[in-house]
């Protein structure tokens with residue numbers, strides 16, 4: 008029996024994404040990832056691990072279909088070469104977006120072969136026109152963003168640009184550096200974490216000391232749901248001031 012319905016929790020959300028965009032001028036951000044019981048999202052060498060059960064993957068695809076866009080980091084693209092489509096359920100494919108400050112994407116990446124949606128590559132404004140043209144000729148669309156303090160894509164600027172393009176909701180699927188950056192920037196409105204009954208000893212979701220998290224981030228309200236062998240944690244982050 009399918010015990011992994013997304014509707015229960017989504018329907019109880021306090022705001023809908025269009026209302027959110029109108030009010031905040033940025034999309035609603037859902038961070039979603041799978042981790043082992045010991046908190047690993049990949050191997051220690053940053054190689055892909057298939058963690059989620061099929062039932063959880065179906066749920067993930069439902070959430071994808073309910074989002075306007077999916078965001079991943081360039082290292083996830085290099086490790087997994089994903090398509091980011093909705094395959095396990097019926098529903099629309101969200102807009103794929105890759106954070107790729109220096110346009111490292113290989114021209115043979117599978118995302119560049121999609122014909123239904125042009126991949127959007129968010130880079131910084133330090134890239135030369137030749138590289139941008141080469142990538143756009145392969146079918147992607149480059150979005151130039153401001154640099155953050157680490158010379159990477161500035162997330163508030165990216166979200167503002169996505170809002171201007173009418174993107175109302177995004178699903179951030181990883182990997183660890185991208186999730187850490189969204190949390191550090193407090194640009195997370197809800198979290199969906201799939202907890203898988205495995206012990207891996209691999210890459211933790213925070214791969215560096217995350218600035219300003221510590222005791223300041225609580226998940227509240229939080230709901231747990233079983234999904235095949237996995238547990239799905241649905242939560243809203245609650246930021247506390249010192």
Ligand SMILES: NC(=O)c1ccc[n+]([C@@H]2O[C@H](COP(=O)([O-])OP(=O)(O)OC[C@H]3O[C@@H](n4cnc5c(N)ncnc54)[C@H](OP(=O)(O)O)[C@@H]3O)[C@@H](O)[C@H]2O)c1
Nearest residue numbers: 040041049053055080082083108160181182183184185188
């Ligand atoms: N279990 C799961 O649910 C799950 C989901 C997704 C991925 N993964 C795994 O996670 C691993 C990859 O994670 P990762 O931490 O190595 O890399 P990542 O988070 O996928 O990508 C990080 C890269 O994105 C670019 N980037 C651009 N702007 C950024 C910003 N503001 N903040 C952070 N990054 C930014 C940076 O490269 P530039 O400086 O070159 O732009 C950065 O090195 C893979 O093994 C993958 O399989 C697991």
